[in-house]
Amino acid sequence: MFEAAELGRKVTREEFDAIAPTLRTELLELQRRLREADFPVIIIFGGVDGAGKNETANLLNEWLDPRWTVTRAYAGPSEDEAERPPFWRYWRDLPPKGKIGMFLSSWYHGPLMERVHDHISVADMDERLIRINRFEKSLADDGALIVKFWMHLSEKAQKKRLKKLEDDPLTAWQVTDLDWKHWKMYDRFVGAAERLIMQTSKGHALWHIVEGADARYRTSVVLNLLKEAINSHLQRREAMTKVAAELKKPNNQKPALPDVLAKQPSILSSLDxxxxxxxxxxxxxxxxxxxxxxxxxxxxxxxxxxxxxxxxxxxxxxxxxxxxxxxxxxxxxxxxxxxxxxxxxxxxxxxxxxxxxxxxxxxxxxxxxxxxxxxxxxxxxxxxxxxxxxxxxxxxxxxxxxxxxxxxxxxxxxxxxxxxxxxxxxxxxxxxxxxxxxxxxxxxxxxxxxxxxxxxxxxxxxxxxxxxxxxxxxxxxxxxxxxxxxxxxxxxxxxxxxxxxxxx
Amino acid sequence: MFEAAELGRKVTREEFDAIAPTLRTELLELQRRLREADFPVIIIFGGVDGAGKNETANLLNEWLDPRWTVTRAYAGPSEDEAERPPFWRYWRDLPPKGKIGMFLSSWYHGPLMERVHDHISVADMDERLIRINRFEKSLADDGALIVKFWMHLSEKAQKKRLKKLEDDPLTAWQVTDLDWKHWKMYDRFVGAAERLIMQTSKGHALWHIVEGADARYRTSVVLNLLKEAINSHLQRREAMTKVAAELKKPNNQKPALPDVLAKQPSILSSLDxxxxxxxxxxxxxxxxxxxxxxxxxxxxxxxxxxxxxxxxxxxxxxxxxxxxxxxxxxxxxxxxxxxxxxxxxxxxxxxxxxxxxxxxxxxxxxxxxxxxxxxxxxxxxxxxxxxxxxxxxxxxxxxxxxxxxxxxxxxxxxxxxxxxxxxxxxxxxxxxxxxxxxxxxxxxxxxxxxxxxxxxxxxxxxxxxxxxxxxxxxxxxxxxxxxxxxxxxxxxxxxxxxxxxxxx
CATH class of the missing domain: 3.40.50.300 (P-loop containing nucleotide triphosphate hydrolases)
Structure with missing residues (x-):
């Protein structure tokens, strides 16, 4: 699954600078069209630490119109959150129609990390993923566009990346002991991630696996995929609106229930x-x-x-x-x-x-x-x-x-x-x-x-x-x-x- | 869940005779329209023994044009079937586009009865139901209309029904020791059935719970629901065809991948x-x-x-x-x-x-x-x-x-x-x-x-x-x-x- 994201793909600064202005303009234009649309965009970033989840979200925040964008990241539940069902905080933060919501350490984080640390069994993780599937399906059925990016790094690339961050005094704070602890669990992490992706990559909420080693490459891929996804969803929703109108035409009215069924007792009429x-x-x-x-x-x-x-x-x-x-x-x-x-x-x-x-x-x-x-x-x-x-x-x-x-x-x-x-x-x-x-x-x-x-x-x-x-x-x-x-x-x-x- | 199907609803012979000819003509007309349609109809009968699953399927077979109808019932897997994955036999029997397939003792039978007899745990049953959900979802995504009828009888009504069948020399053979054994497990059965329905009643494959005690009532309900379902699915598919055409219009063409991404190595180009x-x-x-x-x-x-x-x-x-x-x-x-x-x-x-x-x-x-x-x-x-x-x-x-x-x-x-x-x-x-x-x-x-x-x-x-x-x-x-x-x-x-x- 991840072999295809360990190929050393790179975009040079010149190449990036050549496409960036167009991409940025296109994204802003799509965002403008989105404001009138009847659906929200939900972007989920998951993946290996150091593969650029945060950086990509930052860049998107920089590029997009902030009035129509929200970003949410989650740590362990607060007292407030722990007293409600686990999905309460995610529901609360869902972007409204017309807006883009970016989620870091989202609903996937818990099941994945608990599995990596062996706090839950594979079957337990599966159960949790089923709930996630239902959640996303329900949002997608309601019209939401869900785009999921899995940022990947090979074990070697992750080590290199953490080292590099550590060596730069400006970024050293980003690397914690926990990051290195996780790096030592790389195989467990990737194994659990594979299962997670397999169970939750659906037609309406596909995981895109992105090679994360080169910042300009991963940024170009994410921006391009996002552009395509929003564009085709806009087209699709527009077409669906026509269907809905079609189905509401007078000749599509439902026939009335035959009298003999309409007059049957109901659960209510049977009450004393x-x-x-x-x-x-x-x-x-x-x-x-x-x-x-x-x-x-x-x-x-x-x-x-x-x-x-x-x-x-x-x-x-x-x-x-x-x-x-x-x-x-x-x-x-x-x-x-x-x-x-x-x-x-x-x-x-x-x-x-x-x-x-x-x-x-x-x-x-x-x-x-x-x-x-x-x-x-x-x-x-x-x-x-x-x-x-x-x-x-x-x-x-x-x-x-x-x-x-x-x-x-x-x-x-x-x-x-x-x-x-x-x-x-x-x-x-x-x-x-x-x-x-x-x-x-x-x-x-x-x-x-x-x-x-x-x-x-x-x-x-x-x-x-x-x-x-x-x-x-x-x-x-x-x-x-x-x-x-x-x-x-x-x-x-x-x-x-x-x-x-x-x-x- | 089942309270609403224990109300003693009845349709008299006169009432039934009054609506039957119209219903029958309408169904045949729908079946004629179906032949040109781009989807199959999959009807599933489940429920309590004696609640009329077989009789209803028989009547449908009698009423419908047999050239466009197939009925399948399953016992324990044959040697041939046991050597393949469990769903092999169901796939094999799926009706083609334009036809109606009726399924008795279908894919639901195994998980349900194994749970009733305590051969599997609730979690095991859930796992099996997830596979069923994926199966039905995949068929529905492909356009299939799935209509599921759960025929219900109260414990008392089931006893009465089995007695009645036994007392008539013409139908006595239908009642076996197993039926009485199952009747004694009524509560377990209904408990497992509730979970089954909750886990598998989806928008694209809803369980309709039908009170099965009165033959004419349940027949009228099933025929009427079926008629409505086929009718609205035909309308929906027609509208969807228009969407597909809409989305294929030239102005909806996907933009080409930017060169800088197109020229990146792929998993293939990295091979030696x-x-x-x-x-x-x-x-x-x-x-x-x-x-x-x-x-x-x-x-x-x-x-x-x-x-x-x-x-x-x-x-x-x-x-x-x-x-x-x-x-x-x-x-x-x-x-x-x-x-x-x-x-x-x-x-x-x-x-x-x-x-x-x-x-x-x-x-x-x-x-x-x-x-x-x-x-x-x-x-x-x-x-x-x-x-x-x-x-x-x-x-x-x-x-x-x-x-x-x-x-x-x-x-x-x-x-x-x-x-x-x-x-x-x-x-x-x-x-x-x-x-x-x-x-x-x-x-x-x-x-x-x-x-x-x-x-x-x-x-x-x-x-x-x-x-x-x-x-x-x-x-x-x-x-x-x-x-x-x-x-x-x-x-x-x-x-x-x-x-x-x-x-x-």
Missing amino acids: MTQALDGDEYNRQLQEQRGRLSALHRKAKDKGISTVLVFEGWDAAGKGGTIRRLTNALNARDYQVIPIAAPTEEERAQHYLWRFWRHLSRAGRVTIFDRSWYGRVLVERVEGFCSDEAWQRAYGEINDFEEQIVEAGHVLCKFWLHITPEEQLARFEQRSEIEYKQWKLTDEDWRNREKWGAYETAVNAMVEQTSTHIAPWTLVEANTKTFARVKVLRTVCDALEAGIKKRK | MTQALDGDEYNRQLQEQRGRLSALHRKAKDKGISTVLVFEGWDAAGKGGTIRRLTNALNARDYQVIPIAAPTEEERAQHYLWRFWRHLSRAGRVTIFDRSWYGRVLVERVEGFCSDEAWQRAYGEINDFEEQIVEAGHVLCKFWLHITPEEQLARFEQRSEIEYKQWKLTDEDWRNREKWGAYETAVNAMVEQTSTHIAPWTLVEANTKTFARVKVLRTVCDALEAGIKKRK
């Missing part, structure tokens, strides 16, 4: 909606569960266990009221309620999961999503805000996201608050009558109501595809608010109890 | 082409290696170790002559030379790897590919016979293919026979002078020669991306035929020796 709780019993149970929640949360906080609660449900199903009953039992500094409405401009310039990743909280906190990432497979599906392919692949992306939350030791509960159409109508009418509640009722609520059937189909599919043992849905019969509130509280308490037990 | 072997030494070494090969092959055959040899190289580099020196040492019944020219009509209707999978031989045999799957990243790349995306993702697909060959215990060697452009010219001229060799020289050879630089770039990238520890490339300095032949023979012998040792 008569369940209720009378006033005294409600108060007793509410107090009991709130006391329990308060105590359990303190325990969880002590242990650094975070809680993520997801609330979905029909308009007027009582999400807000239920959330308030819950938060009342908590200390204001310990929870965040995240109301999810239409995404902001900043959020629209990112992958749809980005705005949820960013809200994952520090250890011991409770994050409550009032509507959530499930919007992708509910409202966005029903309203046609995203393509069929986009919401279909979202199930897998969501399962992967939630798996990472649970693997990080967080407690995750997902609630669908269900009311019948009749109950909804009654509540709408009540809202329109009570002055201080009128603001809660919008034209959109009435419009959504007309699409009850389509939403029900979507909810059914959502439960089918995303209710799993590690992250089950709790369907809440919410025609009676009291019953719903107690059921939610009890479910959260049970989950916290189980989560605390598991941590022991 | 002066290596030679004089006549006596050649004869001695040739005899020695042939004797060695003959003995080693007999040992390998005894142990059931197959050998796969890949020959690539420049026109007139001496592939044919080298192969003959090799096969002379073998028994005619033990080897096959597969000359790879332009694909046949049958082969063109399949994934490009299909025609190589089919040639993998029985245990102990030697299969020699005179040109190979590397055509995808060489001639097809250089001549623009496939899209950039197609050859870029081919590296990963090829690595995966070769990994399966090696994992099956086969010995794999890959040779690039290299000659210099000057030597090629001399050989071309010699060929055109010797009458009985003139047929070997075509206009295409001269045309290829003009693209030497582009081919060299492609060879370099090929070695970079596909020369790995498990399947390394051997670059052969072939300006002197004698030297090349002995080097190839020795490499094959060394590999066989290592392979035999590993098997012990």
Whole structure:
């Protein structure tokens, strides 16, 4: 794999100076075109120490328009980062559409170095690489251009390079004992790197292996590959936009579900909606569960266990009221309620999961999503805000996201608050009558109501595809608010109890 | 996940009879349109025993035009199948473009049942599912429509169903002790199934979970989903064809590589082409290696170790002559030379790897590919016979293919026979002078020669991306035929020796 990057390729200063101005102009022009584009560029530098990862990133930073470029390098996770799932920091740093993001010591660094130092087995590394593949695939599916450069040096060239850096007083600080320690592990490093590249070089995220010994050569190669990649991605996305338009033409409308299937029971219609709780019993149970929640949360906080609660449900199903009953039992500094409405401009310039990743909280906190990432497979599906392919692949992306939350030791509960159409109508009418509640009722609520059937189909599919043992849905019969509130509280308490037990 | 498929959904006979004729006509019409399409349809039935997998496949077979439909079900591998990598039989059975293939007890059956019976761990099952994901992804990338139905029954419904089948003398034979044994393992089965679905439900190959208790309901759902899937895939492919055309427009041509990069040494130009072997030494070494090969092959055959040899190289580099020196040492019944020219009509209707999978031989045999799957990243790349995306993702697909060959215990060697452009010219001229060799020289050879630089770039990238520890490339300095032949023979012998040792 690396033989082809140990050939002693060189570009002279004269040669470089001859092509540099054109390359630079072309890159700036591409960057200008990028600003209008509907995708980000993600550049990853990996490879052997001393092969020029940093220098190349520096030069790119110098050449490109800095307003549209971000560079990120990672060390061991900070306290802040360690309290979230490992990919949190990478999600946070993703460049928005139109920008170029450069990543040094990226998501590949950990699995690779842990394998080199034998802290993890080959199978463990593979598992980690699968997660990386899913991450990059999800970004690429969303349109991102991912360009990965693996900078290579032969063992001899690496030694020579480290020596040279050491001998120059201006660069000697760059060479540490660790670098020499790594150099002695060269064979292990290259062996692990080969596996890493094999497992993660995909059509949509190819590793380009670059001979790193000569600075001008490697720079020319990287700049040229980058130019080509951006150029052809721009062309491709433009063509894809035409496809999307094509597929939206009226004659491409989907046929309606046959009546006999449309009228079938759904997971929602099978709920026993008569369940209720009378006033005294409600108060007793509410107090009991709130006391329990308060105590359990303190325990969880002590242990650094975070809680993520997801609330979905029909308009007027009582999400807000239920959330308030819950938060009342908590200390204001310990929870965040995240109301999810239409995404902001900043959020629209990112992958749809980005705005949820960013809200994952520090250890011991409770994050409550009032509507959530499930919007992708509910409202966005029903309203046609995203393509069929986009919401279909979202199930897998969501399962992967939630798996990472649970693997990080967080407690995750997902609630669908269900009311019948009749109950909804009654509540709408009540809202329109009570002055201080009128603001809660919008034209959109009435419009959504007309699409009850389509939403029900979507909810059914959502439960089918995303209710799993590690992250089950709790369907809440919410025609009676009291019953719903107690059921939610009890479910959260049970989950916290189980989560605390598991941590022991 | 399965709660939504235990709702007791039913379609009455009257309801079914009312929609059946239309559905049937629509499906036949779609099948007619499919015949002209550039993709196959792959339907997979999985799920709980008794949930109607077979019945649904039967009905589809009845309704569809049998000339354009194939159905495959798998039991434990036959002797023939066990001697090849596990996916060999699935590749062999893939439907060509324009046809529908239905798969029962498909590639999912093994990993699932082995997990249910605790023969493999969860991690092992995951590994197997990754291979499945790669397989399906590769087919989908090639255009295939993959529709997966998971037929579900609750534990109670399964019992009822098995009882009912048993009670009817006409269907009693369908229920075996094994079915009841499986029923007792219901929870294990459903647990493993959930993981399987979570890991393999992808945007391009979504699992549809179907409630299987009522025959007319499940049939209606499957037929309707199938209809929708084919319909929207036809639309999508049509739009994609337009994109491909768009991307091929003259203004979308790729810029040429800057001279300063084009003239860099490649992995080929770094070879020492002066290596030679004089006549006596050649004869001695040739005899020695042939004797060695003959003995080693007999040992390998005894142990059931197959050998796969890949020959690539420049026109007139001496592939044919080298192969003959090799096969002379073998028994005619033990080897096959597969000359790879332009694909046949049958082969063109399949994934490009299909025609190589089919040639993998029985245990102990030697299969020699005179040109190979590397055509995808060489001639097809250089001549623009496939899209950039197609050859870029081919590296990963090829690595995966070769990994399966090696994992099956086969010995794999890959040779690039290299000659210099000057030597090629001399050989071309010699060929055109010797009458009985003139047929070997075509206009295409001269045309290829003009693209030497582009081919060299492609060879370099090929070695970079596909020369790995498990399947390394051997670059052969072939300006002197004698030297090349002995080097190839020795490499094959060394590999066989290592392979035999590993098997012990």
